[in-house]
Amino acid sequence: MVSPLGQLLSVLRERADWTQEELAHRAGVSVSTIRRLETGKPFKPRVDTVHALADALAESPVVTAEDGQRLLDAFSGKTVADPPPPRRARPPAWDALAGAADEFAQAVHDRWLDEEEQRGIQDPVPLPVRWRPAPVGLADDPADLSGELADIAEVYRRIPAGRLVVLGRAGSGKTVLTLRFVLDYLRTRTSDDPVPVIFSVGSWNPDASTLREWLIDRLQRDFPDSPGLAALAHGGTTLAAALINTGRVLPVLDGFDEIAPSLHEAALTALNRTEQPLVLTSRCEEYGAAVRKPGVLSRAAAVELVDLTPSDLVDYLARGQRWLPVLKRLPAAVAEALRTPLMAVLARTVYRDQDPAQLLDADRFPTPAAIEDHLLASFVPAVYRRQPWRRSWDPERVQRWLGYLAVHVDQHDDQDGQDLAWWRLGDSMSRSSRILIVLLAAALVTAVCNWLTVSPLYLFGELAGIGFGGWLLDGLLIGSVVGLAFGLLYGLMIVFGGLEFEPSRVQLRLFGHRSTTGYRLARTVVARCAAGLLGGFAVGLGYASATTLERMILYPQYSGLVAVRVTLVNAVVLGIVFGLAAALVLGLMAVLEAPLDIGSAATPIGLLNTNRATVVRQVLMLAPMIAVTIIFGGAVVVDLLQSSLGPLLWPLNAALIIGIVGGLSGALSYALAFTAWGQWVVLSRVWLPLTGRLPWATVTFLRDAYQRGVLRQAGAVYQFRHARLKDHLGEAFGGEVRRWSPSGPGRSSP
Structure with missing residues (x-):
């Protein structure tokens, strides 16, 4: 009681x-x-x-x-004489939150309707996804909820606690069912109902974050096209947090089996601590193994998806004459292989323009597994067949590029689940490789900036007598110095500072509320400034040494103690000047970083374009700031050090050259090394295509793969259409790398 x-x-x-x-x-x-x-x-x-x-x-x-x-x-224990007063009208803040939920519901509906059309789920007819009650021991609420795809929303509403587990083998249609559930639920949703949102739960680490924290984070990341999710709502929280905290979002957690097996128990325990309505999908075997110790999902009903029947295959495949001979005979191996919606869709795609009668060859396809492997291997070549109205790609190269992407996803599934985020495509490379590439990029940018800036002096000015060799040497030496410094700084920040690149979380913002706490912000600013001082001093030391080396090469008489003393003095002065400039830049950018709230990035490419615009604004702000700091800061430093280091000069012409080169090269090198878009350019648009792991037209390739149905879109990221397809491509790529590894018959870098 x-x-x-x-x-x-x-x-x-x-x-x-x-x-x-x-x-x-x-x-x-x-x-x-x-x-x-x-x-x-x-x-x-x-x-x-x-x-x-x-x-x-x-x-x-x-x-x-x-x-x-x-x-x-x-x-x-006192008697409460008066009953609680009647419920009062909701304040305007709650009405505003309800209105925001309604707008968000429309955005969710539009997204998944577009995705359903893109995947061709209704073409030619929807596959009949059916289910039955889950096996004994897998449901806390053993209700009889048998039904089919069109009934999913109505069946869910009959569950008292609003908690449903959907089980099924790989390719059985779990993701299709969740998509249809969201659309059907939204079709009959009222303002008091929550908004169903599909989350790929494979990236959730219950040991690192609570379910609520993870949902809020993913909501903002997966829906950058929904304005205001990162903005403040009533009570000082973000709108995304307010929607989650007030139960206005119904989580549809797709892919429990994709969570690391070692975390299954912790994930179920965390889910059982909440009474929140939700839908959870998983492969049956993995879920059954996960519930042995912590128990099943509390107060949840559970269903299991069933296989397609031969009559289902006839309705779906027999739209032309090609499939009739196969369907009339339908050997056991073929029927077994095509029992899941995934394989039925692959079969229809692979044999859209070919004769499927070859599947009747029992010698070639003796088992269902052989047929499934054949369909998986044939899918990409089938969708990339040459078509006059589409861009053509070399199928072998496409297989290799997709294989690299599949391996990349697997290497980062503990962090991003199945997400294929453009800003992380280079993360599969070793740290040493990334540091070297950043070093080379910064060196090249600085050398070009130096050559362009000092060209008039070598052509018409006081350095005209030195010639092309001196001009070339000057740029190479200065570029090498700055490249080494940026490589050092980049290495320190990714190895010891845990530097990560998240374009969906970074925007240049001068005013407004900051989500970062004062202590955390202060700690970040101090760390960035310290790194800037160290890196800047390294640049100054190298710049002074490079200048001395250049003079010794061009003027052999310039040597001895005078050269040593000048080098040491210049190293101190320039080290302080460049250190202060670098500390100012990194510290200021730490202050100006804020959660990204964009309403124009409904796709991964849209987010890429938005982040590029942000980086351009950063460069336009930083370049003059660094230049002014070097020019005038150098004068101040020289004046302060006159008494201790002796007579020092900071002539205006030299200050202008150093300031302009430092401003341009510093801002551009910062953009390439320390922004998500810059890392995308250096690694994914240059290095990975140069080594054959991605095409040069990377953006076009990703968009085209999505349009061909190889990839699917989940907010600001792509995902492979199905885990089995990703696994097959990854295994094929791994086999190719092993085949051409140094221990194999040939040798090639992947």
């Missing part, structure tokens, strides 16, 4: 329109404590727990101080 305290707590929580999870989060108590109180389980809470609940409820504009006192009276 529920105690008066539990009854009153439930009434006040519902009046505040909070879920148990949100009240627990605000009060700093566990959800299980609130659940035990409200369900009447034997439990005696501590007095500080009740005070925390009362204080949290008092934050709601519809809960009064008298209500909080009434809660404390109920805890102490």
